Amino acid sequence: MGSLAPLLPGTVALVGGGPGDPGLMTVAGRAAVEQADVLLVDHLAPAEALAWASPDALVVDVAKLPRGAFTPQERINELLVEHARAGRRVVRLxxxxxxxxxxxxxxxxxxxxADVPVRVVPGVTSSVAVPALGGIPVTHRGLVQGFSVISGHVPPGHPASTLDYAALARSGTTLVVLxxxxxxxxxxxxxxxxxxxxTTPAAVIARGGHPDQRVVHAPVIEIAARAAHLAPPAITVIGEVASFAALSAVSAATADVVSHTLEEVI
Structure with missing residues (x-):
């Protein structure tokens, strides 16, 4: 089933909403939202995208907020199946x-x-898009030839962590921490x-893809302290490519000065 084919009753579409800006959602993702009878929505999904939904669509908040509102994954799975079996077109956004x-x-x-037809509509992953929105490529010719995306939801040494930090430290690749x-x-x-x-460059991009996006850059040994005031969602980039964040900051500042100057002239 193609991602742009009509979403049939009794079908679930798993839609990636991209990194925050609804303009970065895929065409197929928007089409699924427009056809949905029910939308099960995470707190990181672009809220503006709900404007594309039918006014008759049921929107269900299934957020998993750190130390806040939490809908168990098992319940989300049940809701997907229940609504689809009731003959509804279901979008998980x-x-x-x-x-x-x-x-x-x-x-x-x-x-x-559960024998429920399901379609996957991939989204633009924040692990690559958010660094790009902060002016940071995760790879760069002549500088780095790969990148690793890791979850930081538990610290090193925690029983639930399966990461080999010694290997990551010597990998020579960009590290992207979600x-x-x-x-x-x-x-x-x-x-x-x-x-x-x-002294390895590092950067933290908070609220990537939103109007209030913030970027903080510093050597890796200092980045945690420099970015301590930032709140989730945020992505950390560690590696030589993070030095481009400084260039982007200068460009943004220059653009801001030019904008204000033009306003004064006008």
Whole structure:
């Protein structure tokens, strides 16, 4: 079934909403939202995209907020199946891409095990898009030949962590840390303890893709302290490419000065 084919009654579409700006959603994602009878929406999904939905559509908030509102994944799976079995066209809308730390495969399996037709509509993953929106490429010719995307939801040494920080520290690739605001001091300290140069450039991009996006850049040994005032959602980039954040900051400042000057002239 093509991603732009009509969404049939009794079908679930797992839609990635991209990094925050509704303009960065895919055409197929918008088409699914427009056809939905029911939308199960995460807090990181672009809220403005709901304006595309039918006024008769049921919108269900299934947020998982850190230390806040929480809808168990098992209940989300049940809702997808229940609404589809009732003959509704169901859209599961979340931020970024649902298959990058988004539990999208869990939802797909829940639907297939219940014999509910399910369609995947990939989204622009925030792990690449948010750095780009902050002026940072995750790769750059002659500088770095790869990147690693890791979850920082638990700190190094935690029983639930499966990451080899020693290997990451010496990988020579860009490190992109998602869900790592609270654990950033532990993550950066562990990387340095395992051999990462403490002067390695780093940057934190908060609220990427939103009008209030903020970018903080500093050497990796300092980045946690410099970015301590930023709140989730935020993504950290560690590696030589993060030095481009400084260039972007200068460009943004220059553009702001030019804008104000033009306003004064006009």
């Amino acid at each position: 979340k931020g970024g891409d649902g298959f990058v730390f988004g539990r999208g495969m869990e939802e797909l399996l829940a639907c297939t095990e 869900m790592g605001v609270a654990t950033l001091p532990d993550i950066t300290a562990t990387l340095v303890e395992n051999g990462l140069d403490p």
